[in-house]
Amino acid sequence: MKLKNIIIISVIFVLVSILMIACAEQTAQQPQLQEPKQEVTAPSPQPAAEPVPTPPNEPEPAQQVVVPVSPEDKEQILKKLQKIKTLNYATPDDKQNIYVDTVKDLVRIRYNSALKKLDNNGLYSELIIDRKNKKVVTYCAIDRCNKDEEDLYISYSVNYEKFNIVTILDYIKNMKQIKSDKSKTKQIKSIPSTFATFIDNEDKTGEMWSDDFYGIPLSIQQGDGTELVKDLFVNNIEFEEIKVPSHVTKTVDYLG
Numbered sequence: 001m002k003l004k005n006i007i008i009i010s011v012i013f014v015l016v017s018i019l020m021i022a023c024a025e026q027t028a029q030q031p032q033l034q035e036p037k038q039e040v041t042a043p044s045p046q047p048a049a050e051p052v053p054t055p056p057n058e059p060e061p062a063q064q065v066v067v068p069v070s071p072e073d074k075e076q077i078l079k080k081l082q083k084i085k086t087l088n089y090a091t092p093d094d095k096q097n098i099y100v101d102t103v104k105d106l107v108r109i110r111y112n113s114a115l116k117k118l119d120n121n122g123l124y125s126e127l128i129i130d131r132k133n134k135k136v137v138t139y140c141a142i143d144r145c146n147k148d149e150e151d152l153y154i155s156y157s158v159n160y161e162k163f164n165i166v167t168i169l170d171y172i173k174n175m176k177q178i179k180s181d182k183s184k185t186k187q188i189k190s191i192p193s194t195f196a197t198f199i200d201n202e203d204k205t206g207e208m209w210s211d212d213f214y215g216i217p218l219s220i221q222q223g224d225g226t227e228l229v230k231d232l233f234v235n236n237i238e239f240e241e242i243k244v245p246s247h248v249t250k251t252v253d254y255l256g
Contacts, residue, residue: 073196074178080215081169086239087216089168089232099242100167105131106242107167115144118158120254123151128242129164136163139248155244156254168229172217174201180210188218 087100099108107129115123116138123145124138137155145152166174177199184195186209193209200206200222208220211234220228233239 073180074175077178077210077215078173080213081172083214083235084169084216085235087167087169087232087234088236088239090230092227092230094230098165098167099239100169101239101242102169104242107131107165108242109165110141115140118156118254120156122154122156122252122254123149124156127158127163128244129160131164134160136160137244137251138163139244142245142247153247153249155248155251157251159255168217168220168232171200171228172215175199176201176203185212191218193218 085101085103087102088098090097095111095113097110097112099110101107108126109129110126111124115125117123118138122138123140125141125144127136127138129136136158138158139155140149140152142152172178175198178196179198180194180196182194186193186195188209188211192212194212195207196210197205197207204222206220206222208217210217214234216232216234217229218232222228
């Protein structure tokens with residue numbers, strides 16, 4: 001009995017071993033399935049961003065060049081005026097002749113029309129303005145008053161503020177602006193002159209032709225056409241000394 005069991009067990013063992021060997025060989029022959037490898041795809045390069053074109057610089061608008069009126073024109077004329085020692089001219093209506101002595105700071109006015117009369121009935125045909133001492137005297141020229149009239153020999157001391165005048169020199173010096181135009185020149189009584197425009201101290205505009213050497217206007221008029229001078233002479237060798245004439249022997253204070 002024991003032998004039979006041993007034989008049976010041995011047979012079973014042999015069968016099991018054969019089955020195990022067969023299964024092992026089948027397993028070895030069966031190909032192992034491999035998981036498919038995932039293909040790693042490199043990310044495609046992004047197209048480079050196109051550069052944004054820079055708009056061309058727009059040309060800056062041309063700035064209007066504003067040329068300020070230079071004060072040099074007036075300064076140059078004022079320098080020229082310093083050369084003037086004496087000046088005489090007439091008003092356009094010929095009613096007055098005006099004589100200016102810049103050295104002594106004296107002005108003489110000769111009235112060519114009828115004799116002038118003061119409030120005290122004193123007569124005169126001329127007057128002298130002493131700007132340095134702020135005095136004015138009136139008198140009759142010897143060829144204007146009758147020799148038998150007392151006024152021929154009397155001068156009257158009158159109010160300075162009332163009788164002082166603005167000469168053409170004062171007018172130029174007080175101008176706010178003078179602008180010369182060097183392209184416009186001409187001869188006035190054989191004197192080279194340059195055209196200029198001006199604005200006076202009362203904001204009136206005008207134009208003048210100024211002597212190139214002295215800067216004095218040989219012709220000057222305001223914007224409304226009003227002429228200011230006539231027959232102007234500078235440093236005239238025939239200029240008479242400004243003084244009360246010798247036939248006047250008496251001075252009366254009259255500050256009217």
